[in-house]
Amino acid sequence: MQVKQDYEEEPQVKRTGRRSDCPINFALQIFGDTWSLLVIRDLMFTDRRTYSEFLSAEEGIATNILATRLNQLQATGLIRRRGRGRSATYGLTEKGLDLLPAMLELISWSARYDARTAAPPAFVTRIRTERKTLADELRAGLKRRHGL
Numbered sequence: 183m184q185v186k187q188d189y190e191e192e193p194q195v196k197r198t199g200r201r202s203d204c205p206i207n208f209a210l211q212i213f214g215d216t217w218s219l220l221v222i223r224d225l226m227f228t229d230r231r232t233y234s235e236f237l238s239a240e241e242g243i244a245t246n247i248l249a250t251r252l253n254q255l256q257a258t259g260l261i262r263r264r265g266r267g268r269s270a271t272y273g274l275t276e277k278g279l280d281l282l283p284a285m286l287e288l289i290s291w292s293a294r295y296d297a298r299t300a301a302p303p304a305f306v307t308r309i310r311t312e313r314k315t316l317a318d319e320l321r322a323g324l325k326r327r328h329g330l
Contacts (some may be wrong), residue, residue, distance in 0.1 A: 212258050213281075217243055217251045219288075222274075222281055225261065226324060231271040273328035282317055282324070 201207050213219055220241055224230040230239065236248055243251075252272065255261040260278035264271050286309050293299045293306040308316045324330070 213255070213260065215251070217241075217247055218255060218260075219285075221248075221251055221255060221272075222260065222278060223285065225272065225274050225278070225328070226282065226285055226320075231273065233268045233270065236272075274324060274330070275328075276330055279321060279324055279328070279330065282321055286313065286317060286320075 201211070213222065220239065220243070221236060224236060224239060230236055233248065233252070236252075237243065237245065252261070252263070255278075256263055258277075259275055260281070261272050262275050264273070289301050290306060290309045293301045293303075299306075
């Protein structure tokens with residue numbers, strides 16, 4: 183960060199490496215590519231935890247893209263890695279877990295507009311009718327599973 187002095191006003195913080203201070207832009211710069219949210223999805227809603235397991239997802243991510251995304255997600259503090267090599271396991275951090283409400287909203291929105299959604303109807307109904315209870319249950323389970 184650089185501090186920029188304009189006239190005789192309070193010092194203003196000028197952020198570097200960001201396109202703007204828009205909160206949507208900030209989020210997109212962290213996880214706004216196709217693959218990052220799919221890794222987060224897998225860590226939240228499937229049993230995938232290793233590099234090989236992420237590669238086996240139906241979307242067919244390329245190995246170089248997966249390696250890059252895992253490194254970026256670690257660098258931004260959304261996931262953590264335990265172990266070395268391809269047998270290392272990945273898990274959510276508290277920061278990554280905080281994406282749960284957004285992920286639930288994306289599932290609900292997609293289920294509304296995608297006739298071929300793979301989201302189980304009962305799960306979508308719970309998102310829409312018992313969101314807080316569902317989110318609390320999921321958060322507690324994810325905290326246990328990811329050692330938080």
